[in-house]
Amino acid sequence: MIEIEKKKKIHFVGIGGIGMSGVAFLLMELGCKISGSDLKDNGLIAKLRSKGAKIFIGHRDSNLEGDVDLVVYTSCIREDNPEMIKARKLNIQIAHRQTMLATLIQEKKGVAITGAHGKGTTTTFTGLCLLEAGLDPTIFVGTEVINFGGNAKVGKGEFFVMETDESDGSFVELQPYYAVLTNIDKEHLEHYKDMGNLISANRKFVDNIKKGGCLFCLYGDKNIQKALKDYRNRYKTFGFSSDSDLYAKDVEVQGITTTFKCLSLGKEIDKFKLMLPGSHNVLNALGAISVALEIGISPSIIKTALSNYKGAARRFEVKGDFGGILVIEDYAHHPTEIKATLEVCKHWHRGKVISIFQPHRFSRTQLLADEFGSAFDMADELILTDIYSAHEDPIKGVSTKLIFDKVKQKGKNEVCLIAKDEIVDYIGSRVNKGDIVLILGAGDIGDISVKIAQRLKEREIKAKLKL
DSSP, rough: OOGGGOOOOOEEEESSSSSHHHHHHHHTTTTOEEEEESSSOOHHHHHHHHHHHHEEESGGGGSSSSSSSSSETTTTTTTTOHHHHHHHTOOEEEEEEEHHHHHHHHHHHHEEOOSSSSHHHHHHHHHHHHHHHOOEEEEEEEEGGGGGGOOOEOOSSSEEEEEOOOOTTTGGGOSSSSEEOOOOSSOOOHHHHHHHHHHHHHHHHHHOTTOOOOEEEEETTHHHHTTTOOOOEHHHHHHHTTTTTTEEEEEEEETTTTEEEEEETTTTEEEEESSSSSHHHHHHHHHHHHHHHHHHHHHHHHHHHTOOOOOOOSSEEEEEEEEEEEEEEEEEOOOHHHHHHHHHHHOSSOOOOOOOOBBOOOOHHTTTHHHHHHHHHTOOEEEEEBBBBBTOOOOTTTTHHHHHHHHTTOOOEHHHHHHHHGGHHHTTOOTTTTTTEEOSSTTOOOOOOHHHHHHHHHOOOOOOOOO
């Protein structure tokens, strides 16, 4: 663990990422002086600058000043990064981002939330419940949440609610008091190599839950069942089955809201309303409700907290309704997530669903190509663009055409492959009133959602002027 009180000046290599910026913000609030670097400027960097952080664009050894006490890096930073080389040369202590989070959570009663899908929303819902209960938690989440004013919040209370990144295996460093395991799916196999290693890592994570704490996990998930084989510590389940410790029924989706009844042992606890659509978000809410009830928060407070959700960046984020054309951006980048998001759109809306997808990582594209092939069945039209590398080196023979070919093999003809900078013009000529334009991906495809919204807004204004 890091003695943070002795580290007054901390430098972040790759500070502009959603996770690194959140850790930097937490440490600034704790009184640390922060500097950092990244390849490109963005809104998160701008926020850190406004708080007093000194940030450089580009990686150079001159960015790292000699009086720095600690250098923090993330897994996408390579060993030959000039700032990392200089840190080692100067014998400056170096720590992974997850080590910093493990240190921070150690000083609180930690609630660590992990899983292949839904962990960000579950973390947000959990944080909202504790806030509404007046517990003033510290919160760290992998997206910008309107209610929190960003992706991190420092509280004075005893709880630390944290979204936990399992992608590189470093989450096994954490020792939370409570943990939520939303699911285990075929993901991040570029690191784990096979499902056995992924399941073992999740077992190590839950084994680290502190004595007296509790695990909350999805009922019926076969991979979770494998991870919990011979598990003797306390855990509770949630899901749609009445065999779960906490379960939902009578789920109704209306527009962008979802209502459901929550029960335990056949007894209704309350009826809840989410300001997000989809049964997958009901599962996310059940994970948060499980934690809140365990802590002792009343159902009425939980109900208010969930209904007060104001939205988060790239989590079914409605960019606007422009002349009857709805533009939505979502972070979905795994086949399971894509299917769930498309299902919501298709069952909700009357017009066509035109989906734009930017694959994330060469390795994921290669490993899940078959699954991507059937993920877009509910899209009326599909636009694919080039892979966002996320700092990976290209893999020979792996490109978006791999997904394109798989989709075509499944019988979908309304699919095309277009360069990212040509998408806005292409969409402008094809979209009509009643349609949904759904932008999917975890890379920089969000830039396109803003441009499409602007183009459609201009088109709407011109149409009104002609009347």
